[in-house]
Amino acid sequence: MTVRFKQFPGVSLSEEDFRQGKVLYQMDELKAEYAWDSGIAIGAYLAGLKRGVILGVRCSHCRKVVVPPRTVCEWCFRPMEEYVELPDTGTVNTFSLCYITWDMRRISEPEIPAVIHLDGTSELGPSSVIMGGILHKLGEVDPKEVHIGMRVQAVWKPAAERTGAITDILYFKPIR
Secondary structure, three states: OOOOOOOOOOOOOOHHHHHOOOOOOOOOOOOOOOOOOOOHHHHHHHHHHHHOOEEEEEOOOOOOEEOOOOOEOOOOOOEOOEEEEEOOEEEEEEEOOEEEOOOOOEEEEEEEEEEEEEOOOOOEOHHHOEOOEEEEEEOOOOHHHOOOOOEEEEEEOOHHHOOOOHHHEEEEEEOO
């Protein structure tokens, strides 16, 4: 059975309708003040970066160590509360040579983002995902020398310039 609805003609509104008060409306000025909370785990991670320390978290049940920290283990679903200081060294897991910047400018020397598996973190998670990997840039390296498995170390901003952000690490450079 097909149900047909009666057609209703639309009624257009004009500026005059608003001026004459035929239409109820409210004009308001949006005041969007807010504060962003990074949460317990990421808050601790960012505070660690400000101090020049990379923090991970260890699950007391399955013993996995992950970075950045989280509050619940994604393998055994138990709370994760044991923060651990990790070395600022690791291994390049994957990388890219980018000759175009985020704002679509061509550059002659590539930026080199890489996923770095940090030392002291667990190897594999669900679906063979690296659990101790962070995405950051590589520096002080010839793009032709970058390779998967390359050992790297963080280069930090001076302590007085750190703000508690991932950019407190300027980049990772090869360990020679």
